Amino acid sequence: MEKQIISSLLNWYLNNQRDLPWRKLQKNKRLNPYYIFVSEYMLQQTSVPTVKKRFEEFIGKWPTLKNLSKISEAQILKFWSGLGYYSRARNLLKAAKIINKEFNNKIPNSYNTLINLPGIGEYTAKAIMGIGYNKPVMPLDANIERIIARLYAYEKPIIKIKKQLNQKATKFISKKNSSDLIQSFMDYGSMICTPRNPSCISCNISKYCLAFQKKIQNKIPKKIMKQKKKPKKYTRAYVLLNENNEILVRTRSPKGMLASMLEVPNDLWVEKKSLLQNDEVVKILNSNFDIKGSIIYPFSHFNLHAEVYYKQIKKNKFPKTKWLNISKYSNSQLPTVMKKIVEVAL
Numbered sequence: 001m002e003k004q005i006i007s008s009l010l011n012w013y014l015n016n017q018r019d020l021p022w023r024k025l026q027k028n029k030r031l032n033p034y035y036i037f038v039s040e041y042m043l044q045q046t047s048v049p050t051v052k053k054r055f056e057e058f059i060g061k062w063p064t065l066k067n068l069s070k071i072s073e074a075q076i077l078k079f080w081s082g083l084g085y086y087s088r089a090r091n092l093l094k095a096a097k098i099i100n101k102e103f104n105n106k107i108p109n110s111y112n113t114l115i116n117l118p119g120i121g122e123y124t125a126k127a128i129m130g131i132g133y134n135k136p137v138m139p140l141d142a143n144i145e146r147i148i149a150r151l152y153a154y155e156k157p158i159i160k161i162k163k164q165l166n167q168k169a170t171k172f173i174s175k176k177n178s179s180d181l182i183q184s185f186m187d188y189g190s191m192i193c194t195p196r197n198p199s200c201i202s203c204n205i206s207k208y209c210l211a212f213q214k215k216i217q218n219k220i221p222k223k224i225m226k227q228k229k230k231p232k233k234y235t236r237a238y239v240l241l242n243e244n245n246e247i248l249v250r251t252r253s254p255k256g257m258l259a260s261m262l263e264v265p266n267d268l269w270v271e272k273k274s275l276l277q278n279d280e281v282v283k284i285l286n287s288n289f290d291i292k293g294s295i296i297y298p299f300s301h302f303n304l305h306a307e308v309y310y311k312q313i314k315k316n317k318f319p320k321t322k323w324l325n326i327s328k329y330s331n332s333q334l335p336t337v338m339k340k341i342v343e344v345a346l
């Protein structure tokens with residue numbers, strides 16, 4: 001089955017390949033490894049249509065690796081404006097300078113050398129070797145992973161089936177036509193076996209596709225449900241310690257969160273920091289507190305962000321309130337969030 005898929009994709013690629021500037025052939029009718037090298041850095045975080053235009057500008061300015069290796073970081077960063085993820089530009093230039101110095105301006109073609117260059121990981125190393133030098137490898141980008149996941153009807157999220165995908169990918173390594181085969185997979189994934197609504201009706205390999213047979217192609221790759229971001233609430237909490245090593249506590253309102261439980265004084269919990277209003281203890285003391293830190297405490301429906309303040313005071317400032325000896329707070333009835341606040345303050 002894999003052999004038939006390979007030959008179908010290679011045939012399809014002959015007539016349908018995308019016209020991409022980094023695929024321009026050299027006089028020797030081969031791809032230019034420098035073009036593949038530059039394009040792979042650019043494509044790391046940017047879509048093909050955006051890279052297409054910027055790649056041509058880049059090659060217009062620095063047509064060879066030697067040209068590129070002579071420029072300054074400021075020059076490449078200036079060019080990179082609008083592409084984002086500037087570390088790619090820095091790494092690309094660092095790698096170019098290494099290749100200029102150590103490899104006589106020839107882009108390396110071995111995995112072990114490529115992987116040690118700045119900004120090159122497993123995928124990029126294999127892409128340069130396979131596409132640029134026709135070496136027998138199969139780099140797994142999102143397009144290729146999706147096609148393989150569908151062919152074998154892997155119903156788990158991609159992140160959980162990396163091992164299986166890598167194993168299956170070895171079946172699609174071509175000794176003779178590696179470059180074309182890798183690119184045919186990539187183009188097929190971007191034009192036919194697309195992330196949404198793949199064109200299975202016009203697909204040349206549908207008879208080998210398990211997902212198509214099971215009619216589950218639209219469910220593959222399975223998405224990992226992103227956890228909804230929890231809303232935030234804000235407060236400021238005040239840990240007041242008296243001369244007897246006791247902290248001031250009080251009972252919360254009988255309604256709402258942590259109803260009737262003990263607490264250290266804190267501002268009403270609000271959805272925006274700007275809405276915070278000083279608790280009455282702050283008004284009574286009318287002086288500065290030390291800030292001791294902050295906590296983020298997860299409740300089921302929101303995260304409470306609390307800044308923790310501390311002050312030593314005389315017990316007679318608050319004669320009618322409850323006090324809790326600090327040696328007892330960890331076993332007290334203070335709810336966990338309040339215990340965490342006390343921990344930060346003490």
Ligand code: SF4
Nearest residue numbers: 193200203206209217
């Ligand atoms: S049949 Fe559909 S899901 Fe399967 S490889 Fe072809 S386009 Fe992709």
